[in-house]
Amino acid sequence: MKAAVIVFPGSNCDRDVSVALEHATGAKPAMVWHRDSDLPPVDLIVVPGGFSYGDYLRSGAMAAKSPVMREVVARARAGVRVLGICNGFQILTEAGLLPGALMRNAGLKFICRTVDLRVENAESAFTSAFSKGQVVRFPVAHHDGNYFADSDTLAQIEDAGMVAFRYVAPGGVIDASGNPNGSANAIAGLFNETRTVLGMMPHPERAFEPLHGNTDGKALFDGLVEALS
C-alpha cells in the first residue's frame, strides 16, 4: 500500500501518522506540501490532524482551499481512499467530501483525553480489521469536534451505514456522558456513501504501539494495508 500525507501550515499530527504508516507498510509515506498541485500515485491519502492555518475562519476552512485539495478531491471522486483525522475530518467536510460540519464542542472547552468508541460498520478498508460492535479506546484532542448535520442528512447517513465510529459510555452505551463534544447521533467517525472516505475526530495514530499505552488504533492501519496491498 502506497500512502501520502498532506502537510499544511499548522499540521501537527503529520509526523505521527507518517510513523504509524511506516510501521504498518514498511515504507515511508510521501509527505505532500499543501501548495503542491500534484500527488504521486497512491492507494491512500491521509489528511492529518493539527491546526491548519491556525484554525482561523473555521477549523479546516482555509486548508480546504489549498491547491493540493483540488487533487485530493479529484482522487477521492475516482475512488482513492482518503482518511481525515481530527483537523483532517474538518478539512474533508469543508472540502465537501463528507456531509455536515464540525462545530465548537458543546462544553466550549478543548478536550484532550481518551474516549470509548463503538465500531458501527466494519465493512470498509478502514475498519475491516475491527468487528461491528467492538468497543475501542482512542485519544481525542480538539475544540471543534461537535459533529452537526440537519435531520434529513442524519437520516441519510444512518440509512446508508455511513457511521464508522460512535462515542459511547463505558460498556458501549450511547448516552450524553459518553459523548465528549455533543456530536449529533454521537458520531465520532463518518464515511462517505461508498465508504472510500473516512473522517474521524479520534486519533488512531496516537494509539498504535505499546509505547503509547494503547494499541487499539493499530487495527485501522493494519486493515488498510490488508485491503489495499
Ligand SMILES: NC(=O)CC[C@H](N)C(=O)O
Ligand atoms: N488535534 C487536532 O487535529 C485539532 C483539530 C482542531 N484544530 C480542533 O481543535 O478542533
